[in-house]
Amino acid sequence: MTHIDDTAVVERPATVAEAAELLRDSDGPLLFRGAGTKQGWAGRPVDPAVVVDTSGLSRVLSHEPADMTVAVGAGMPLRDLQELLREQGQWLALDPASEGSGATVGGLLATGDSGPRRLRYGALRDLVIGITVVLPDGIVARGGGKVIKNVAGYDLPKLLYGSLGTLGLVAEVVLRLHPVPSASGTAIVAVPADRATELALRLRASALEPAAVDWTDADGGTLAVRFEGTPAGVEGRRATALELLGAGAGWSTGPDEDAVWSRLADAERQAGEGSTVAAAGTRPSVTADVAHELEQAGAAAGVRTMLTSRPALGLHTARFDGDPEAVGLAVAAWRERVLALGGSVLLRDRPAAVDAHVDPLGPSPSSVGLLRSLARRLDPQGRCAPGRLGSWLPTPAPGEDLPRS
Amino acid sequence: MTAYTEEYRGLVAWTGGGEVTTAFRREVAALVGEGGLISEPAQLRTYECDGLTGYRVVPALVVLPATTEEAAAVVRLCARDRIPFVARGAGTGLSGGALPVADGVVIGLARMRSVLSVDVADQRAVVQPGVTNAGISAAVAQHDLYFAPDPSSQVVCTIGGNVAENSGGAHCLKYGFTTNHVLALTFVTPDGDVVTLGGDAPDQVGPDLRAVVLGSEGTLGIVTEVTVRLLRRPEAVRTLVADFPDAEAAGNAVSDIVAAGIVPAAVEMLDELAIQACEKAVQAGYTLGCQAALVVELDGVAVEVDEEFAQVQAICRRNGTTNLRVADDAQERARIWKGRKAAFAAMGRISPDYFVQDGVIPRTKLGSTLTRIREMSDAAGLRVANVFHAGDGNLHPLVLYNGAVAGEAERAEHLATAIVELCVEQGGSITGEHGVGSDKACSMTAMFGPDDLTVMARVRAAFDPQGICNPGKVLPTPRLCGERPGPYRPHPLEAAGLIERM
Numbered sequence: 001m002t003h004i005d006d007t008a009v010v011e012r013p014a015t016v017a018e019a020a021e022l023l024r025d026s027d028g029p030l031l032f033r034g035a036g037t038k039q040g041w042a043g044r045p046v047d048p049a050v051v052v053d054t055s056g057l058s059r060v061l062s063h064e065p066a067d068m069t070v071a072v073g074a075g076m077p078l079r080d081l082q083e084l085l086r087e088q089g090q091w092l093a094l095d096p097a098s099e100g101s102g103a104t105v106g107g108l109l110a111t112g113d114s115g116p117r118r119l120r121y122g123a124l125r126d127l128v129i130g131i132t133v134v135l136p137d138g139i140v141a142r143g144g145g146k147v148i149k150n151v152a153g154y155d156l157p158k159l160l161y162g163s164l165g166t167l168g169l170v171a172e173v174v175l176r177l178h179p180v181p182s183a184s185g186t187a188i189v190a191v192p193a194d195r196a197t198e199l200a201l202r203l204r205a206s207a208l209e210p211a212a213v214d215w216t217d218a219d220g221g222t223l224a225v226r227f228e229g230t231p232a233g234v235e236g237r238r239a240t241a242l243e244l245l246g247a248g249a250g251w252s253t254g255p256d257e258d259a260v261w262s263r264l265a266d267a268e269r270q271a272g273e274g275s276t277v278a279a280a281g282t283r284p285s286v287t288a289d290v291a292h293e294l295e296q297a298g299a300a301a302g303v304r305t306m307l308t309s310r311p312a313l314g315l316h317t318a319r320f321d322g323d324p325e326a327v328g329l330a331v332a333a334w335r336e337r338v339l340a341l342g343g344s345v346l347l348r349d350r351p352a353a354v355d356a357h358v359d360p361l362g363p364s365p366s367s368v369g370l371l372r373s374l375a376r377r378l379d380p381q382g383r384c385a386p387g388r389l390g391s392w393l394p395t396p397a398p399g400e401d402l403p404r405s
Numbered sequence: 406m407t408a409y410t411e412e413y414r415g416l417v418a419w420t421g422g423g424e425v426t427t428a429f430r431r432e433v434a435a436l437v438g439e440g441g442l443i444s445e446p447a448q449l450r451t452y453e454c455d456g457l458t459g460y461r462v463v464p465a466l467v468v469l470p471a472t473t474e475e476a477a478a479v480v481r482l483c484a485r486d487r488i489p490f491v492a493r494g495a496g497t498g499l500s501g502g503a504l505p506v507a508d509g510v511v512i513g514l515a516r517m518r519s520v521l522s523v524d525v526a527d528q529r530a531v532v533q534p535g536v537t538n539a540g541i542s543a544a545v546a547q548h549d550l551y552f553a554p555d556p557s558s559q560v561v562c563t564i565g566g567n568v569a570e571n572s573g574g575a576h577c578l579k580y581g582f583t584t585n586h587v588l589a590l591t592f593v594t595p596d597g598d599v600v601t602l603g604g605d606a607p608d609q610v611g612p613d614l615r616a617v618v619l620g621s622e623g624t625l626g627i628v629t630e631v632t633v634r635l636l637r638r639p640e641a642v643r644t645l646v647a648d649f650p651d652a653e654a655a656g657n658a659v660s661d662i663v664a665a666g667i668v669p670a671a672v673e674m675l676d677e678l679a680i681q682a683c684e685k686a687v688q689a690g691y692t693l694g695c696q697a698a699l700v701v702e703l704d705g706v707a708v709e710v711d712e713e714f715a716q717v718q719a720i721c722r723r724n725g726t727t728n729l730r731v732a733d734d735a736q737e738r739a740r741i742w743k744g745r746k747a748a749f750a751a752m753g754r755i756s757p758d759y760f761v762q763d764g765v766i767p768r769t770k771l772g773s774t775l776t777r778i779r780e781m782s783d784a785a786g787l788r789v790a791n792v793f794h795a796g797d798g799n800l801h802p803l804v805l806y807n808g809a810v811a812g813e814a815e816r817a818e819h820l821a822t823a824i825v826e827l828c829v830e831q832g833g834s835i836t837g838e839h840g841v842g843s844d845k846a847c848s849m850t851a852m853f854g855p856d857d858l859t860v861m862a863r864v865r866a867a868f869d870p871q872g873i874c875n876p877g878k879v880l881p882t883p884r885l886c887g888e889r890p891g892p893y894r895p896h897p898l899e900a901a902g903l904i905e906r907m
């Protein structure tokens with residue numbers, strides 16, 4: 001199916017073979033799109049000649065409930081997949097905030113997005129066991145397999161994790177599933193960043209095995225800690241958990257508990273029209289510093305900021321609201337301090353005007369040479385979302401191949 | 406259809422490299438000192454093979470760098486002269502991954518064995534590649550932490566080797582493999598550049614280059630530092646052995662455990678022959694004559710483990726278990742594991758020779774695959790013992806034979822290959838944890854098509870355009886495929902009783 005967007009041809013292949021033909025027979029920049037929830041992440045790609053929409057590749061290819069594996073087309077929305085799996089008491093152990101916006105499995109893999117329960121189950125990189133990719137020259141390659149244990153060949157499924165559409169089209173994904181836990185309970189306590197960080201580390205060091213630990217700076221700071229397992233297992237941890245969290249800690253289950261987590265997801269997801277969102281990753285123990293640095297950077301630039309953190313993982317999502325130039329300065333200042341703490345900051349959604357004042361990716365890593373030679377081998381003409389990785393992966397001139405590192 | 410594309414043939418073609426000359430040796434010696442150099446023929450021979458002893462090649466030179474900088478400098482010399490090099494840890498690999506290249510250099514990481522730092526709060530440690538797997542856990546045990554991947558060679562094998570093989574162990578069913586427990590690598594590219602892959606944060610921006618190096622079997626570069634993730638020791642551990650009248654019943658019990666929403670820390674199965682061998686060797690209390698014994702271990706939060714452990718016992722009874730043995734204390738649990746882990750090495754008690762395989766099948770095909778293996782074994786007139794990771798379908802069929810009987814080794818080898826191919830047919834894999842190496846490179850075509858292999862060759866060429874980094878491993882060499890390994894002989898360390906095979 002083809003239709004013309006404002007600027008580009010939008011193609012919606014219905015099979016992997018169709019996708020391969022489309023890539024092989026087209027020229028110019030390509031943009032892969034699932035639900036389109038993260039097209040604003042990282043650098044801005046040049047205008048594509050062809051947008052490849054994966055919504056036609058959204059079928060369940062095979063589901064083996066007893067083996068706890070599923071193979072799906074990349075365009076399958078996570079939400080729909082979860083609904084299907086729930087009938088068997090299973091789920092893909094991934095709960096990103098963007099699930100609610102229709103994010104697809106392929107897009108989630110390509111962006112490396114995750115949610116609170118990454119703490120217990122890992123990220124999509126830990127759950128993906130097989131992949132079908134289509135490279136810009138139309139070659140279709142499978143990597144990994146259909147079994148959860150497999151070390152044959154290079155781990156292509158994980159290579160595509162976080163690739164942001166720059167190496168090739170993720171067309172099919174094979175995933176490991178988990179049983180839906182029979183019970184869940186969440187402890188909540190109002191604490192500022194320092195205390196939240198300390199508590200998160202103590203929780204990790206305890207035998208309580210929390211499934212998720214999230215903190216938001218809203219209303220002076222709230223820490224939510226989720227426990228999953230059997231009803232007795234969850235109930236059995238309640239007293240110890242509340243004691244560890246200290247005075248004022250509360251406990252919720254059922255709809256109340258769901259409300260806690262959807263509020264947190266909203267805080268992470270719902271950026272207003274003009275908001276700028278940036279994601280940072282650090283060691284868990286510096287979470288409080290990350291929060292303080294954000295406050296300071298925001299205050300110095302006269303920009304309002306908001307933070308949600310996973311202090312047991314070291315993942316942080318910050319929101320900036322204000323004049324684009326001031327926002328740019330605030331993000332740049334925050335990044336500088338996060339880098340000094342050993343972390344990194346990636347720009348997500350933001351108004352175009354912010355780009356003039358802050359680099360979307362930050363300084364290139366020491367491995368940038370390998371990244372370039374990999375792109376050169378898999379996408380020699382640099383057709384896959386050129387510009388997405390900014391200066392890390394320079395856009396070749398038309399008719400040229402990517403430069404050697 | 407041919408197994409290879411023209412592009413593939415071009416990418417993996419070896420067009421010849423330089424030679425290890427006296428001058429080259431002098432240059433290397435200047436970098437690492439005489440103590441870091443091995444060139445005496447007798448000493449070089451200690452490096453001629455890894456745990457797959459059927460393949461042997463004596464290298465031209467062995468270099469033992471003491472630092473990342475030394476390793477990088479040696480690699481730069483190799484790159485300059487196009488001399489192939491092979492990284493080596495403890496040499497316990499079972500697929501010939503560390504097999505030297507004739508006239509090439511072996512870069513041994515054994516001298517780099519310091520735990521550089523332990524970050525207790527963030528539950529991670531930075532270690533050099535020559536630190537043993539068990540050494541990491543020992544270094545952090547005082548903090549109630551441990552490194553989760555637990556290959557049974559863990560007392561000897563190195564973290565560098567674990568990273569290269571993406572090694573697993575009995576407990577990876579619940580906790581994952583090495584790739585799930587490595588945060589960052591210091592990595593020497595085949596040009597001799599030193600880069601960091603991964604980092605402090607759970608993810609880096611851009612494609613996951615760290616993940617593609619994990620499990621790349623030393624073909625993309627040399628790992629000189631590893632930042633590992635550590636886990637908190639679980640509050641409770643419970644272990645049982647359940648005997649079943651046949652593998653089908655044991656397999657059904659495993660399926661029921663999984664269907665009940667229980668994720669055990671480990672589920673292992675031993676068949677009659679395996680039990681017989683291990684009882685002869687270590688008397689771990691398994692029931693002789695039992696057709697299929699399951700070892701099930703649960704760990705985690707105490708209340709939950711107790712609850713689910715009762716459920717597991719009920720499931721075993723429902724599936725007709727003839728004997729349930731519950732470990733009441735740590736000592737009894739250790740005994741059960743000792744028996745399980747000794748099973749491989751114990752094969753020597755019931756057969757002069759054996760081949761070990763490492764195929765994977767979807768767990769639900771366990772019963773039918775074991776039946777097929779039995780039929781194949783009957784048809785070949787050879788015994789096959791089974792002892793394996795039942796939870797994730799990673800089979801380790803042991804094909805028993807007597808090398809002294811003319812033709813038996815060939816028949817055994819044939820059967821072993823047929824079993825691996827059966828695994829692929831069932832939707833599985835040629836290797837679950839031992840790696841492809843030299844041994845299974847030719848079987849890669851059973852699992853991957855020409856285009857899949859082409860893309861893998863492109864990935865390799867991106868890291869190593871000259872093709873000097875562990876050439877001939879993982880990806881099949883069209884010219885060589887068809888050649889087969891020699892018979893399995895116990896690894897010297899295993900024979901000495903230092904390590905056990907799982």
Ligand SMILES: Cc1cc2nc3c(=O)[nH]c(=O)nc-3n(C[C@H](O)[C@H](O)[C@H](O)COP(=O)(O)OP(=O)(O)OC[C@H]3O[C@@H](n4cnc5c(N)ncnc54)[C@H](O)[C@@H]3O)c2cc1C
Pocket residue numbers: 455456491492493494495496497498499501502503514534555556557558561562563564565566567568569570571572573574575622623624626627628629838839875896899904905906907
């Ligand atoms: C008795 C026995 C039991 C075993 N049990 C298990 C088991 O339960 N689970 C399991 O997964 N494996 C098992 N193995 C296999 C083996 O122990 C593992 O593959 C182990 O990770 C190899 O480590 P090593 O240090 O011996 O590596 P080596 O054998 O020296 O090398 C293995 C591969 O890694 C590469 N390599 C080594 N160091 C580096 C480095 N620093 N940088 C880059 N590449 C490097 C080599 O080139 C080679 O390709 C067993 C082996 C034996 C002999």
